[in-house]
Amino acid sequence: MKTLAIKLHRALLDFVHTVRAFSRGTAILGKGGPLLGLLSQHWPLLLAGLSAIGAFFLTQSYAESKVMQERERLLPKGGLIEVLVAARDLGSGDIASPQTVAVRRMPQEWSLPGAIMPLDFDSINQRRVVRAIKAGHPLTVEHLRQGPAEQNGVRLEPGYRAISISVDEVSSVGGLIQPGDRVDLWGSALPLIQPSESGISSLPTDRTPVAPRARLIAENLRVLATGAKTERRSDQAAEQRGPNQAGTYATITLAVPVGLANLVLAGQLQGRLGIALRAAEELPRPAVVERRVEKSAPVTYAPIEILIGSAEGGLR
Template sequence: MSNLIKFGLLFVSAILIALIVRIVVAGISRPATSVPSTEQVRVSAADLPQGLLLRDEDVAWKQMPITDIPPNAVIRGDSNAVELKGALLRRPIAKGTVLVADDVMLPSAPGFLAATLKPEMRAVSVAVDDVSGNAGLIQPGDYVDLLLTQQMDRRTDSPDFAVSSETVVEHVRVLAVGSEIKRPKSGETPDASNRARTVTLEVTPRMGEVVSVAAHLGSLSLALRSFATATRNPSASMQPVSPPSPVWAGDISSAVRELPRSHGPQLASAGPRSTSPPTVTIYRGSERNDALSSGAPSTGAAGNNVPPVPSLPVPH
């Protein structure tokens, strides 16, 4: 091998060694990856009153410096963070306030259902099915009206009043659906095979009596109300209101209104019945006389009083 070739190989080797050394030195001198200086934390999305059952729309994420995050805050991505959805708010919270674990009471805590009740309120359960319970779409924290539907055909012969429906309780809060006292997670579909058969409502003592009586009069249905209300304060929904008028079958269906009306019993349609007592024909020999069945004497052809028929002798 000539000296020129040896010199070329040495030159290439020197360049490669220089590049390797430069890469190693650059890697050692590079500063370590810095820890993020901010985190996303849970804050209130609006002014929230005490006793509210939180839902997704009540909370939001906010980017904050780590140094400003209070202890026990709900940090995004933290495996130990509490789930605020369905939790009970212990105190009023202003909009934008960082929510911490001490601000809420979790559904798994003992006495959670009793804690959700406001002072002087009661919890009453109502039996529902897939239709009357909105196919399982009503969740704890929702507001509903309670509708009573009655079959009145056994109480009236008028088709117009065969069926009635009326709202007996308005704007009451759902505390639990079956044994579930928390709302399902986002994107979670209720199990169709495990639909709840009862719904627990927060009512006043008077409303509880109304619900108890209504359950024996007919079938109860739940009507879901919108969250778009003037106030989020649950106590504002318990103001007394005048009950709406019932809706009858004849108010809805023109076919019902055009049904022929019942004419009642045959005897009643034949006109007033004669009040004269029936007569009894008495034969006495060749004479015939008519007497009242009440035993009053009657007059014969000659106008004489006819004595009563003598009793027949009893044979010995």
């Protein structure tokens, strides 16, 4: 563009000089019309106008070239790429979804190792964030948990608490319990409390031995984890372990409704809890059944009568 403007400017100057020489020649010979006479009289104005036009194109070409040079200097050599970034501040436990992830263009040299491209969104959709990330920062594989959030058994619904209880080979049903299973919790029955004549409740004094009884504390509880494992074993892995080799763990973590958390924790403090594994074909009930302990009505006492008398014992 710059070279073309220079050539155009030179061509205009040559044309003006040619017209000027031709007008002078015709004036000397006494030939030519009014137009040539006008050109011979006002050739300085014509030259100035053509020079201004050439200078305008030349200046525009120079400005465009400078802008292109500055743009090339500012832009990174690798160009711009599109990456997935956090649409808002994400904390540990949030889910990667179209509502929490956005697409941004950024210089390639600024991209972090392991940055996720828009074409890879399906592979990270519904995964759980394990490291907090600020809004606008690129998402990397280190920020996300491997595996969908629905399969890792860790996410708690509102109104639930994660409670871990100690188990052994017997209480864990031989190690057959896996994350995602449904279980029932059983505990020992509480001893009967008898109220005394003074109104103070106490345990039976005769200590008569009674047959052990069990009471259902909670049912249909979802297993979040067995030990540190939050994912189920595949059927192929179970076959490789063999029929007599079950999982080994000392604790299981359950999703317990807030209303039953007190009973489950009290059952642990009272003694050993029994765990019953529910059948996989049994549909979970919409709500966990809560067993409530009936409380006796509070004992009320008559007000104390106050007698006021004289020294001789007479009443006033």
